[in-house]
Amino acid sequence: MANKKKNFLPGETMTHPGKKLRACFIKGVFVLTFCHAVPALSEADKAQKIQFDMPSTDLASALNSFAEKTGMELSYPASMVVNAKSKPLKGSYGVQQGLHELLQGTGLAYRLTGNNSVTLEKVAVAEPQSGKTMPSVTVTGKAVSADSDPYNTDYNRTNATTATKTNTSIMQTPMSVKVVPQQVLKDQQVVTLDQALKNVSGVISGSGTDRQFFIRGFDVYNYYRDGFPFVSNWYHTEELANIERVEVLKGPGSILYGRAEPGGIVNFVTKQPLDTPYYSLRQQFGSYDHYRTDIDATGPLTANKDLAYRFNLAYQTNNSITEFAGGERIFVAPQLRWNISDKTVSNIKLEYSNIKRNADNLLPLNTAGTQPAALPRSQNLSDPWSYMEDEYVMLSLNTEHKFNPNWSLRHRFNASFANGSGINVSASGNVAANGDVGRFFFEGNAKGKDYFNNFYNSLELTGKFDTGLFKHTMLVGGDYMNTDARATMGPIFGLNPAGTNIYNPVHFAQAPTVTAYNTFGYSQPWFGVYGQDQIELPYHVHLLAGLRYDNAETGGDSAWGAFGNNTKTINPTVTDDKVSPRGGLLWQPIPELSLYGSYTENFGASNGNNSQGNRLPAQTAQQWEVGAKTELWGSRFTGTLAYFDLTKQNVPMQVAQGISRAVGEAESRGIELDLTGEILPGWKVIGAYAYTPFAKTLKDSIGAGTVGMRLHNAPVNNGNLWTTYEFQDRTLHGLKLGAGVQAVGMRQIGYTEAIKTPGYATLNLMASQSWKVGKTNVTAQLNADNLLDKTYHGGVYSYGPALYGAPRTFMGSIKIEY
Numbered sequence: 001m002a003n004k005k006k007n008f009l010p011g012e013t014m015t016h017p018g019k020k021l022r023a024c025f026i027k028g029v030f031v032l033t034f035c036h037a038v039p040a041l042s043e044a045d046k047a048q049k050i051q052f053d054m055p056s057t058d059l060a061s062a063l064n065s066f067a068e069k070t071g072m073e074l075s076y077p078a079s080m081v082v083n084a085k086s087k088p089l090k091g092s093y094g095v096q097q098g099l100h101e102l103l104q105g106t107g108l109a110y111r112l113t114g115n116n117s118v119t120l121e122k123v124a125v126a127e128p129q130s131g132k133t134m135p136s137v138t139v140t141g142k143a144v145s146a147d148s149d150p151y152n153t154d155y156n157r158t159n160a161t162t163a164t165k166t167n168t169s170i171m172q173t174p175m176s177v178k179v180v181p182q183q184v185l186k187d188q189q190v191v192t193l194d195q196a197l198k199n200v201s202g203v204i205s206g207s208g209t210d211r212q213f214f215i216r217g218f219d220v221y222n223y224y225r226d227g228f229p230f231v232s233n234w235y236h237t238e239e240l241a242n243i244e245r246v247e248v249l250k251g252p253g254s255i256l257y258g259r260a261e262p263g264g265i266v267n268f269v270t271k272q273p274l275d276t277p278y279y280s281l282r283q284q285f286g287s288y289d290h291y292r293t294d295i296d297a298t299g300p301l302t303a304n305k306d307l308a309y310r311f312n313l314a315y316q317t318n319n320s321i322t323e324f325a326g327g328e329r330i331f332v333a334p335q336l337r338w339n340i341s342d343k344t345v346s347n348i349k350l351e352y353s354n355i356k357r358n359a360d361n362l363l364p365l366n367t368a369g370t371q372p373a374a375l376p377r378s379q380n381l382s383d384p385w386s387y388m389e390d391e392y393v394m395l396s397l398n399t400e401h402k403f404n405p406n407w408s409l410r411h412r413f414n415a416s417f418a419n420g421s422g423i424n425v426s427a428s429g430n431v432a433a434n435g436d437v438g439r440f441f442f443e444g445n446a447k448g449k450d451y452f453n454n455f456y457n458s459l460e461l462t463g464k465f466d467t468g469l470f471k472h473t474m475l476v477g478g479d480y481m482n483t484d485a486r487a488t489m490g491p492i493f494g495l496n497p498a499g500t501n502i503y504n505p506v507h508f509a510q511a512p513t514v515t516a517y518n519t520f521g522y523s524q525p526w527f528g529v530y531g532q533d534q535i536e537l538p539y540h541v542h543l544l545a546g547l548r549y550d551n552a553e554t555g556g557d558s559a560w561g562a563f564g565n566n567t568k569t570i571n572p573t574v575t576d577d578k579v580s581p582r583g584g585l586l587w588q589p590i591p592e593l594s595l596y597g598s599y600t601e602n603f604g605a606s607n608g609n610n611s612q613g614n615r616l617p618a619q620t621a622q623q624w625e626v627g628a629k630t631e632l633w634g635s636r637f638t639g640t641l642a643y644f645d646l647t648k649q650n651v652p653m654q655v656a657q658g659i660s661r662a663v664g665e666a667e668s669r670g671i672e673l674d675l676t677g678e679i680l681p682g683w684k685v686i687g688a689y690a691y692t693p694f695a696k697t698l699k700d701s702i703g704a705g706t707v708g709m710r711l712h713n714a715p716v717n718n719g720n721l722w723t724t725y726e727f728q729d730r731t732l733h734g735l736k737l738g739a740g741v742q743a744v745g746m747r748q749i750g751y752t753e754a755i756k757t758p759g760y761a762t763l764n765l766m767a768s769q770s771w772k773v774g775k776t777n778v779t780a781q782l783n784a785d786n787l788l789d790k791t792y793h794g795g796v797y798s799y800g801p802a803l804y805g806a807p808r809t810f811m812g813s814i815k816i817e818y
Contacts, residue, residue, distance in 0.1 A: 180248075
């Protein structure tokens, strides 16, 4: 007679061959354990591979089967697995790796509490909406976070920190925030910022493919690293070798981040040291002599795991479809974590990055001046000696002390030392009927002594407490940043080394000699204090309210004249201050649906003084946003639909001949949709779509011709859809296929609607196969980007020139990890 499946009841005992399996409630906690003494599992036992053949089923049954097969003792609150489903577990795994695979997409992580005991806990998911909460269990050890787990293959992240600086459920955050996790970056073989950010609605590449972006119609060039400003106020390139995930907050972020552009906050969350050793080596090889090596290593340095390290290294060289172009990158990032006590932890990290790009080829305008000229992608109107180079060294120290489970104090310090160098000659103006076109020469860091230094300090207190029926998560803090920069660039006039002809280009063997340069000095000390309260009200209503005060000084100097004999002019110091509020209300009537609305103000760039010596107020912005969010299939899938109305104000404009005032305005309004997660076992998707019918200048200088015109680089429609499927059956185990489409509508270049660039769509494919070789995971992967070889403009400059987007490229890689 066939055995019938029997569910555990409190206190019931089931007998299995050679073992007794007992399930019981202990203080409201479901504990699955063996009744007889189970010997502790050695490290060899944990690493030894076990063959699993477990179908997708309810999570409780899957955990029962796993514990019975492995001899592990599992404990968790009974409510944690209600209505949760497990993924299939088929193949040969070690104990910990198998448990990791089993928990994929459930929103749970495991915590080792002994040699053969594990506690499960929720990671980055909303608390259940019930009137009764089961008691919690106090355990020892450190949780293996789903966000930092290098084997986590989930596309979905249910929590984010960028919007609130607390680990908050996206479903309970009353603004739009998108997370691009590590597995998406792996599947797409992301190397540059534009490849990562195309997965976020409303984000468009700017003047360069990975230096500047537009979010909700407005320029964004300041990036954040682990929540602090990084090489601020400078267009620069970021390396992604040590990035765990990318979080993007749409709309103004001044409440927590101070002076910023209103489109949004782009925050790169870096990889952290782990207590479990992990090592990986990836070698990429692709079209146009692309070769890249990535190394990632982490683990404990002491037996008690109080000290742990992480080391990331990347080196890349590549050529291009365009002659003379290509580049080289090197990145090194060692990091050390020290558990000073059971309540205090400190991280120190050093980063070095050098990214060099050769001979960027700017496309001049066509003869009519209506769009970039249609030149061959292989042709370069620049010269072989042209280059641009971004280099920085960054040191950060982060320390957090937990007074108790509800209150913590965090200090963060960051210092970055950067410089940008370059010598470049670019096409300029319109192409004449006979093909002639002018060129413009530029040299940066002419004396080799330029610098761009940023120093940042912040102190934040976070606490959770109740007042009657209200549950509070409070954040109060202050930050101070000082930017000090010097830039030497030239020439002081438009030096034309010689025009060229698109049908018969002229190239020079060396750069022209320039003796007249501009030198600029810049300084900005800036401090802010802020407070925020996230309040959970009855009936699943969530209120967010915050306020920030900023005070920033902007000063500097400039010098014009012959090289080395410049006469310096001291610019007046301008002080700007502002109080920036933010408020939001969210209602989550059922766990799968949230409705929200929010209002946010922004503190933007300084406008200095006008020609009459009068101080102009700093730029500001305001945004209204309403939307709906959903979380489905056991938190494996999330979606956000948002409507926004964003207005940027106090833009300098000329109101009369020689008289300027800060009264300019620009506004964008639109709808955005973001989707990410797992639809069916093995089928993952990440999608983004933005519809922005209104993005216009409302007020501008007399005679500018921009009022009522569409904003630069702001398409009405743009979107991206990427999906992968990993085969679940044993025959094709380890095989993954993926495909994606990116589409960008027609864009205006500049602000007068005189120049346009057509829309485009690209098709991307991928395939990968993973194997187990002993204790090592080996993955071979091939990506084909822009498979149909569409010619399009990836970056556009507001004064007319453009850069071609990447042609059809193939990228292969071999990755070894253990």
